[in-house]
Amino acid sequence: MAEKLETVVALIGGGPACITASIQLTRAGLDNLLITDELGGKIKNANLIENLLGFPKGISGDDFIQLLKQQVRKHSVEYITQTVKYVEYKNVGTNAFRFIITTDKEQVQSKYLIVGTGSKPKKLEIEGEEEAYSKKRLFYENYNARKHVKEKNVIIIGGGDIAYDYALNIKDSASNISIIQRSSISKSIPILQTRAQKEESIKILTGVNLNKIKFDGKTLVINAKKKDRTL
Numbered sequence: 375m376a377e378k379l380e381t382v383v384a385l386i387g388g389g390p391a392c393i394t395a396s397i398q399l400t401r402a403g404l405d406n407l408l409i410t411d412e413l414g415g416k417i418k419n420a421n422l423i424e425n426l427l428g429f430p431k432g433i434s435g436d437d438f439i440q441l442l443k444q445q446v447r448k449h450s451v452e453y454i455t456q457t458v459k460y461v462e463y464k465n466v467g468t469n470a471f472r473f474i475i476t477t478d479k480e481q482v483q484s485k486y487l488i489v490g491t492g493s494k495p496k497k498l499e500i501e502g503e504e505e506a507y508s509k510k511r512l513f514y515e516n517y518n519a520r521k522h523v524k525e526k527n528v529i530i531i532g533g534g535d536i537a538y539d540y541a542l543n544i545k546d547s548a549s550n551i552s553i554i555q556r557s558s559i560s561k562s563i564p565i566l567q568t569r570a571q572k573e574e575s576i577k578i579l580t581g582v583n584l585n586k587i588k589f590d591g592k593t594l595v596i597n598a599k600k601k602d603r604t605l
């Protein structure tokens with residue numbers, strides 16, 4: 375049986391939300407423990423963060439994560455790098471209820487719990503997706519994809535801010551980038567669309583439905599339809 379840890383406030387998630395909360399709890403002198411599978415969260419994928427005060431020229435996700443980690447160290451935020459499997463709320467004796475948080479390595483008991491587990495990229499749920507992912511040809515986060523896309527043709531699926539941000543992030547590294555989106559209009563904020571449209575290496579295809587992905591061991595073939603026309 376793994377060692378049991380006890381804290382007043384447990385926080386699940388290591389993105390900006392829980393880190394901010396944990397720093398403030400620590401500053402207030404409240405015992406707390408942050409549990410996360412990785413420190414930093416989704417913001418590491420960002421090409422350029424421009425809505426954060428204090429950075430008039432914007433800051434990349436990579437640079438922001440370095441500063442965030444510095445801040446975690448400066449305030450001696452206590453954290454463990456573990457994945458939470460499940461949480462129970464139990465009477466541990468004399469009517470004292472506690473959260474029992476079971477991770478992949480141990481159990482943490484706390485009086486209060488803050489959950490900031492963020493969002494997960496949506497899967498396509500189409501044939502061939504799992505194989506392409508296991509062969510490192512398909513990625514759900516730009517951060518993991520970046521080192522693989524140098525001088526490659528890249529397809530980005532989605533028409534929101536994240537798709538456009540990913541395209542701008544890899545524009546100097548990939549050969550050609552196609553943003554493929556189902557709807558006929560992009561949902562991304564205009565500033566990202568304008569920047570992407572100015573790039574010769576970025577093409578935008580609208581009204582496209584994906585059918586399946588085929589991986590022949592070398593090339594990834596995306597089977598898609600645009601208004602009854604197979605692409």
Ligand SMILES: Cc1cc2nc3c(=O)[nH]c(=O)nc-3n(C[C@H](O)[C@H](O)[C@H](O)COP(=O)(O)OP(=O)(O)OC[C@H]3O[C@@H](n4cnc5c(N)ncnc54)[C@H](O)[C@@H]3O)c2cc1C
Nearest residue numbers: 387388389390391410411415416417420423457458491492
């Ligand atoms: C490409 C991109 C660009 C962006 N650009 C901007 C921008 O310019 N400006 C802006 O304001 N926002 C931007 N965002 C959004 C921003 O990243 C999110 O709003 C922010 O990260 C949310 O923080 P969070 O702490 O709520 O969640 P997240 O950042 O998602 O963090 C959640 C954390 O919880 C952990 N976790 C989840 N489940 C478990 C579990 N069971 N056990 C342990 N740990 C777990 C995850 O590993 C992760 O570390 C961007 C996002 C992306 C992807």
